[in-house]
Every structure is written in structure tokens, then in C-alpha cells.
Amino acid sequence: MKRSLDDLLRLALDVxxxxxxxxxxxxxxxxxxxxxxxxxxxxxADRASHDHxxxxxxxxxxxxxxxxxxxxxEDLIDRRRWKRFWLVDxxxxxxxxxxxxxxxxxxxxxxxxxxxxxGIVHAPVAGLSYFARRGGGAFRRAAGGESGEIRVRAARRxxxxxxxxxxxxxPGVRAFLERNPSATSLSMGSSLKxxxxxxxxxxxxxxxxxxxxxxxxxxxxxVEAAGGSVTDLEGRRLVYNKESLRNPxxxxxxxxxxxxxxxxxxxx
Numbered sequence: 001m002k003r004s005l006d007d008l009l010r011l012a013l014d015v016x017x018x019x020x021x022x023x024x025x026x027x028x029x030x031x032x033x034x035x036x037x038x039x040x041x042x043x044x045a046d047r048a049s050h051d052h053x054x055x056x057x058x059x060x061x062x063x064x065x066x067x068x069x070x071x072x073x074e075d076l077i078d079r080r081r082w083k084r085f086w087l088v089d090x091x092x093x094x095x096x097x098x099x100x101x102x103x104x105x106x107x108x109x110x111x112x113x114x115x116x117x118x119g120i121v122h123a124p125v126a127g128l129s130y131f132a133r134r135g136g137g138a139f140r141r142a143a144g145g146e147s148g149e150i151r152v153r154a155a156r157r158x159x160x161x162x163x164x165x166x167x168x169x170x171p172g173v174r175a176f177l178e179r180n181p182s183a184t185s186l187s188m189g190s191s192l193k194x195x196x197x198x199x200x201x202x203x204x205x206x207x208x209x210x211x212x213x214x215x216x217x218x219x220x221x222x223v224e225a226a227g228g229s230v231t232d233l234e235g236r237r238l239v240y241n242k243e244s245l246r247n248p249x250x251x252x253x254x255x256x257x258x259x260x261x262x263x264x265x266x267x268x
Contacts, residue, residue: 003061005110005117005118005133005134005135005136006133006136008061008110008118008133009118009120009131009132009133009136011060011061012057012086012108012110012118012120013120013122013129013131015052015053015056015057015060015108016053016106016107016108016120016122016129017122017129018052018056019048019049019052019053019090019106019122020049020106020122020123020124021124022045022048022049022052023045023048023049023091023097023104023106023124024124024125025048026043026044026045026048027045027097027100027102027124027125028100043091043094043097043098045091045094045097046069046070046090046091046094047070047090049090049091049106050068050069050070050071050088050090050091053066053068053086053088053090053106053108054066054068054071054088057086057108061086064084064085064086064110065078065079065082065085065086066085066086066087066088067079067082067085067086067087067088067214068087068088068089068090068214069088069089069090069212069214070090076245079241080241080243082241083112083113084110084111084112084113085110085111085241086108086109086110086111087108087109087110087111087116087213087214087217087218087240088107088108088109088214089105089106089107089191089214089215089218090106090107091104091105091106092104092105092106092107092121092190092191092214092215093105093189093190093191093192095189096189096190101189102123102125102126103123103125103188103189103190103192104123104124104125104189104190105121105122105123105124105190105191105192106120106121106122106124107119107120107121107122107191107214107215107217107218107219108120108218109214109217109218109220109221111217111240111241113241114239114240114241114242115134115239115240116217116218116220116221116240117133117134117221118132118133118134118221119131119132119133119217119218119219119220119221119222119225120218121191121192121194121195121218121219121222123190123192126142126143127142127143127144128140128141128142128143129141130150130195130198130199130219130222131222132198132221132222132224132225132226133221133225134221134224134225135225136225137149137225137226138150138151138198138222138223138225138226140195140199150198150199150200150226151199151200151226151227152197152198152200152223152226152227152228152253152254152255153200153203153254153255154254154255154257155203155204155253155254155255155258157258158182159182159183159184160180160182160183160184160203160204161183161184161186161201161202161203161204162176162177162180162183162184162185162186162202162203162204162205162206163185163186163187163188163193163196163197163202163204163205164177164185164186164187164188164193164205164206171208172206172208172249172264173206173207173208175266176206176263176264180263186201186202191215191216191218191219193205193219193252194216194219194220194222194223194230194252195219195222195223197223197226197228197252197253197254198219198222198223198225198226198228198254199226200226200254202254203253203254203255204251204252204253204254204260205251205252205253206249206250206251206260206264207249207250207251207252208233208249209249210246210247211246211247211250212245212246212247213240213241213242213245213246213247214245215247216230216238216247216250217240219252220238220252223252223254226254227254228252228253228254228256229252229253229256230250230251230252231250231251231261232248232249232250232251233248233249233250233251233261233264233265234261235261238250251264
């Protein structure tokens with residue numbers, strides 16, 4: 001019997017939280033840092049989280065394949081045949097983990113076709129979880145607290161809150177902020193940037209530097225379930241399991257009444 005999205009969301013949330021606990025056991029310690037082929041960092045915490053998520057979801061949902069940032073190369077080829085799969089970033093924000101800011105997350109998404117239909121973003125240091133499933137709303141749960149529904153907010157053009165990456169604010173983002181001096185810039189690491197839009201703490205998140213599908217899938221599901229959008233710079237919704245796993249430049253926003261694509265364009 002095929003599990004419902006609610007059932008899959010509940011079990012994946014538990015898996016994400018436990019993976020987060022395993023990263024906390026290493027947080028703040030002097031642990032080795034490797035460089036992958038693309039010069040991005042890799043730590044024991046990345047591996048511990050990946051091993052738990054891949055192992056546990058393999059036990060709980062053996063019928064659903066899994067693709068993680070730390071998956072073997074053969075999975076990157078096989079996944080093009082998958083119609084439904086878990087898409088995982090076991091530790092999003094490794095640089096934040098290394099710098100001990102606490103702004104890293106565990107991301108788990110369920111992709112059906114080209115669409116993320118379940119999304120979990122868990123911030124282990126804060127004990128904070130964001131989660132959603134298609135058609136079921138988006139929620140935020142603080143450590144030891146109750147879950148509360150979140151929604152995007154209506155934006156004020158004269159008081160925009162724009163969220164940007166601590167390490168990867170590109171030239172287009174800087175130019176946008178220069179053209180909108182009344183905007184407040186919020187700096188944040190990992191997928192928490194998208195979650196700020198989903199919960200109504202920020203209006204707009206433009207990203208013009210590279211990301212991969214596992215960086216955005218879970219948080220996109222949350223933003224969309226909260227009433228927002230995640231699109232490329234031509235206004236087309238981000239899609240998944242493409243021939244290339246690299247995302248195009250994108251924007252995330254809450255208020256659909258504003259033409260954010262035009263605002264971000266040079267001279268907008």
C-alpha cells in the first residue's frame with residue numbers, strides 16, 4: 001500500500017531530527033575537513049548525517065530510491081529514471097558548520113516527477129524544524145514546542161526585507177540592494193534563507209550564484225506550501241531531476257503581486 005504524503009512527511013521529519021543530533025555530537029569539535037572535487041568542504045558530520053538518512057530511509061521506504069549530495073557517482077546517473085525519490089542535503093551550510101555559527105541545516109525532500117512534494121529543513125543547533133507537504137500547508141516547530149502554521153507576508157515596497165547568503169551574495173544581489181536603499185538586508189546561511197521567506201520574516205531572496213537541486217528542493221516545497229514561489233530569473237518555477245543537477249539563478253518571494261523578476265533585472 002502506497003503511503004500518504006502525510007505519513008512520509010512524519011517519518012522523514014523524525015529521520016532529519018535524528019540526523020541533526022548526530023551532527024551536534026561533532027559540532028564545535030576540531031574535526032578534519034576534506035575538499036571535494038569542486039573545492040566544497042566535507043566533514044565527518046556530513047558523512048554521519050548522510051549515513052543515518054540513507055540507512056534509515058532505506059529501511060523505512062525501501063521502495064523509494066535516495067539521492068544525496070554525498071551519494072556515489074552511479075546514483076547521479078541512475079536517478080534520471082526515477083519517478084519518485086528522496087533528495088537530500090545531509091548538511092547544508094558546511095561552511096557555517098565549520099565556522100560554528102549554528103546556521104546549518106539537514107534537508108530532506110521527496111520529489112515526484114519534477115516537483116518537490118514533501119520538504120523538511122531542520123536546524124540542529126536551534127532545534128528548529130520547518131516542514132511541509134504539497135497541499136497541506138507549511139509549519140514551523142521550535143525545540144520542545146508545538147508546530148505552528150506559517151505563511152508568507154504582503155510586502156511593502158518602501159520597507160523590503162531581503163535575505164542574502166553570508167558567503168555567496170553575488171553581484172546581481174548587491175546591485176539590487178544598491179537600487180533599493182530602503183531595503184533591509186538579512187544575512188543567513190544555508191536553506192534557512194528560504195525559510196525566512198516562508199515564515200514571513202523576509203520578502204525576497206535572490207540567488208545568482210550556483211546551487212544544486214539538493215540545496216533547494218526541501219525549502220522550495222516549504223515556501224510554496226506557505227504561499228510563496230521559487231522561480232528562475234524568467235519567472236519559471238524551479239524543477240527537479242533535470243539532466244544537470246545544477247540550478248539556474250533563482251528568486252524566492254512571498255508576495256506574488258510584485259514583479260520581482262523585473263525588480264531584480266538591471267534598471268528594475
